[in-house]
Amino acid sequence: MLKEAVDILGYSNEVFEFLKEPMRFLEVNIPVKMDNGQTKVFTGYRAQHNDANGPTKGGIRFHPDVTADEVKALAGWMSLKCGITGLPYGGAKGGIVCDPRNMSMNELERLSRGYVRAVSQLVGPTKDIPAPDMYTNSQIMAWMLDEYDHIREFDSPGFITGKPLVLGGSEGRETATSKGVLYTLQMVSELQNMPLEGMKVIVQGFGNVGGYLAYYLHEIGVKVVGIADALGAIYDADGLNIPDLLGRRDSFGIVTAQFENVITNEQLLEQECDVLIPAAIGGVITTENADKLKCKFVVEAANGPTTKEAIQMLNERGVLVVPDILANSGGVIVSYFEWCQNNQGYYWTKETVEERLKEKIHASFTNIQNTAEQFGINMKTAAYVEGIRKIAEASGLRGWINL
Incomplete structure (x- = not known):
């Protein structure tokens, strides 16, 4: 579908070649001391698809079936989400191969902190901003924030979104x-x-x-x-x-x-x-x-x-x-709102967050529907067209590719 959207836009094949894989991909080993005293090594990933429009953004999932290919694909989809919703981000994604349902809270904390230590050179509030995903939550984000603050030696709430409210989270983020x-x-x-x-x-x-x-x-x-x-x-x-x-x-x-x-x-x-x-x-x-x-x-x-x-x-x-x-872009939209609030040091009401989320969804839906009608294509393909357009234009203006 990526190739189809690139062809509809009339872009060169190098655009497809450039966008089909993430710009960066990191695989890490995370040693964790388990409650039984033994050390278990977990595999973790972080993919950064494209940062032409701004820092990359994407969740971290804890799941036994996480794979490198899945993380790469999700990072690409996140780039498209940011494109169609007009956010100043590129897409990223992270994951750890684990089963949190069979781990204690102490083990999960040690794993969360270990992941941040492993990827700390690639992430940050102006580089790559993580968030919750499958089987991760605000508590895990809080542990990760604390570990990052210890590494960088300053308070950086904009490093991660989906945090508890008391640590700089946003109203309306969980929902x-x-x-x-x-x-x-x-x-x-x-x-x-x-x-x-x-x-x-x-x-x-x-x-x-x-x-x-x-x-x-x-x-x-x-x-x-x-x-x-x-x-x-x-x-x-x-x-x-x-x-x-x-x-x-x-x-x-x-x-x-x-x-x-x-x-x-x-x-x-x-x-x-x-x-x-x-x-x-x-x-x-x-x-x-x-x-x-x-x-x-x-x-x-x-x-x-x-x-x-x-x-x-x-x-x-x-x-x-x-x-x-389009449909599940609410998470990254309100994560963007949380990041903005962290940067401003000024926090919005739940009503303001939901009103601005609704405006973003409505505008994105209308743009995609108009694109679908313009090219005579389905909404899925139209969403790809809209998402790719913004990434490609920014990459072209930076001199990375020829459109």
């Missing part, structure tokens, strides 16, 4: 991605002339993003008919009691273990609904199930949940796919 998906869905409902009240929605994922999103949808009268976690899924055509489910889930977003009649994540995707929102992991909608989906449109809250071939199949069926780099 930012979910709010961004909600605002995107509201734009889609207007575009499709389909009222939100009574709309049937499946949210595949019940962690931070999926959980908050399900709650917000429930609050405005949307009928959430299905949710899923890592162990399974629940579906009820009459709607689920979302507040009850949220009260039951554990710290990793698991709730289905408490219920009978649980179905698989794969089965949930094929249940009847108006809107399907994959909000967990990538690659869940493929050529094997794209023709089995019973939804009117898909809003990608997760990163890369739909393959390129599946998007084509859905387009042919008239199913609109709202791209991830």
